[in-house]
Amino acid sequence: xxxxxxxxxxxxxxxxxxxxxxxxxLGDFLTGKQAGFLHALKGVSLHVNEGEIVGVVxxxxxxKSTLGKCIVGLQRPSDGTVIWSDGRSMDQFSRFExxxxxxxxxxxxxxxxNPRFTIGRxxxxxxxxxxxxxxxxxxxxEVDRLLGIVGLPLSxxxxxxxxxxxxxxxxxxxxxxxxxxxxxxxADEPVSALDASVQAQxxxxxxxxxxxxxxxxxxxxxxxxxxxxxxxxxxxxxLGEIVEEGSxxxxxxxxxxxxxxxLLSAIPIADPSVRNPSAILEGELPDPHETIAGxxxxxxxxxxxxxxxxxxxxxxxxxxxxxxxxxRLAEI
Ligand SMILES: Nc1ncnc2c1ncn2[C@@H]1O[C@H](COP(=O)(O)OP(=O)(O)OP(=O)(O)O)[C@@H](O)[C@H]1O
Ligand SMILES: [Mg+2]
Numbered sequence: 001x002x003x004x005x006x007x008x009x010x011x012x013x014x015x016x017x018x019x020x021x022x023x024x025x026l027g028d029f030l031t032g033k034q035a036g037f038l039h040a041l042k043g044v045s046l047h048v049n050e051g052e053i054v055g056v057v058x059x060x061x062x063x064k065s066t067l068g069k070c071i072v073g074l075q076r077p078s079d080g081t082v083i084w085s086d087g088r089s090m091d092q093f094s095r096f097e098x099x100x101x102x103x104x105x106x107x108x109x110x111x112x113x114n115p116r117f118t119i120g121r122x123x124x125x126x127x128x129x130x131x132x133x134x135x136x137x138x139x140x141x142e143v144d145r146l147l148g149i150v151g152l153p154l155s156x157x158x159x160x161x162x163x164x165x166x167x168x169x170x171x172x173x174x175x176x177x178x179x180x181x182x183x184x185x186x187a188d189e190p191v192s193a194l195d196a197s198v199q200a201q202x203x204x205x206x207x208x209x210x211x212x213x214x215x216x217x218x219x220x221x222x223x224x225x226x227x228x229x230x231x232x233x234x235x236x237x238x239l240g241e242i243v244e245e246g247s248x249x250x251x252x253x254x255x256x257x258x259x260x261x262x263l264l265s266a267i268p269i270a271d272p273s274v275r276n277p278s279a280i281l282e283g284e285l286p287d288p289h290e291t292i293a294g295x296x297x298x299x300x301x302x303x304x305x306x307x308x309x310x311x312x313x314x315x316x317x318x319x320x321x322x323x324x325x326x327x328r329l330a331e332i
Contacts, residue, residue, distance in 0.1 A: 009047035016080035055231030103177035107189035109169035120157030126179035167198035246322030
C-alpha cells in the first residue's frame with residue numbers, strides 16, 4: 001500500500017510466514033496421516049507509520065495474534081522480516097532493545113499482571129528495566145506520571161490487581177507498556193473482555209495516548225465497531241493472509257473483497273427494527289492444515305468461479321490506498 005507520508009514507516013513487515021508443527025492425533029495414526037504443518041501466516045506484508053493506528057480484523061484463527069507475537073518477538077517467524085524505521089531487521093535487536101520499541105497489551109490484563117505485586121511495584125519494576133540505576137530515585141515520580149497518563153488515581157499504587165476493576169487493570173497494563181516509552185504498541189483484543197461502557201473509555205485512552213505521545217498501534221480486534229472507531233487504516237485477514245487493506249473509509253465505505261463485505265454485513269446493528277443482512281458468511285472455515293491451491297475464501301465466497309479455485313490471487317491495487325486479493329474485483 002502507498003504510504004501517505006514520505007518518511008520511512010516506523011515498522012515494515014515483509015512476507016512474514018509462520019508454520020506451526022502439528023502433532024499427529026490418534027486418528028491420524030490409524031489413517032496413516034503424517035504430522036503436518038499449520039500455516040498460520042502466509043506471506044504477510046504491512047507497514048505501520050509513526051503515530052498511526054492500524055486495525056487488524058478477521059475471524060478467530062486467522063492469525064491475528066500470531067502476527068502480533070511474531071512482530072513483538074514472542075514467536076519466531078518461519079520466514080520473512082520485520083524491519084524497524086532505521087532500516088535494521090529486528091533480528092539484529094536484542095530482546096531488550098526490541099522491548100523498548102514495541103510493547104504488547106493483551107486481552108486479559110489479569111493474567112498478565114503479577115497478582116503478588118502492588119500496582120506501584122508492578123510499574124516500578126517495568127520502569128526499572130529502562131531507567132538507568134543512577135536515576136532510580138526518579139522512579140516514584142515516574143510511576144505517578146504513568147498513572148496520570150492512563151487516568152488512574154495515585155491511591156491505587158498500594159492496591160493489588162485483584163482489587164481493581166477490569167477497566168482499571170487494563171489501564172495498569174497500558175501504563176506498564178508505556179513505562180519503556182515504546183513507539184509501537186501491539187494491542188491484541190485489548191477491550192474484548194470489558195463491558196461496552198468501559199470499552200469506550202479504554203478506546204478513548206488509546207486515542208489520547210496516540211495524540212499525546214505519538215505512539216503507533218497495531219490494534220487487533222474481532223469487533224468491527226471497535227476497529228472502525230480507532231483505526232486510521234485497516235487490514236482484513238483470512239486464513240493467514242491479508243485479503244484486503246485500506247484506509248478506514250475504504251474498508252467501511254467501499255469494501256471490495258467479498259470477505260470484507262461479508263464481515264461488514266455481519267456487524268450487529270443497534271436498531272432492533274433493522275434486519276441484519278448477514279446472509280453471506282456461511283459455512284465453516286477450511287481446515288487450516290490443508291493447503292489451498294486457489295483463493296482461500298473460495299469455499300465460502302458467493303462469487304466463486306472455477307478460476308478462483310485454481311488460482312491464488314495477489315493483492316491488487318484498487319486505489320492509491322486500497323488493495324484487495326480477489327481476481328473478480330472488476331466484475332463484483
Ligand atoms: N502455539 C501454537 N501452536 C500451534 N498452532 C497454533 C499456535 N498458536 C496458534 N496456532 C494456530 O494458528 C492459527 C492462528 O492462530 P491465532 O491465535 O494467531 O489466531 P487469531 O486470529 O488470533 O484468533 P483469535 O481471534 O481466536 O484470537 C490457528 O489455527 C491456531 O490454532
Ligand atoms: Mg488472537
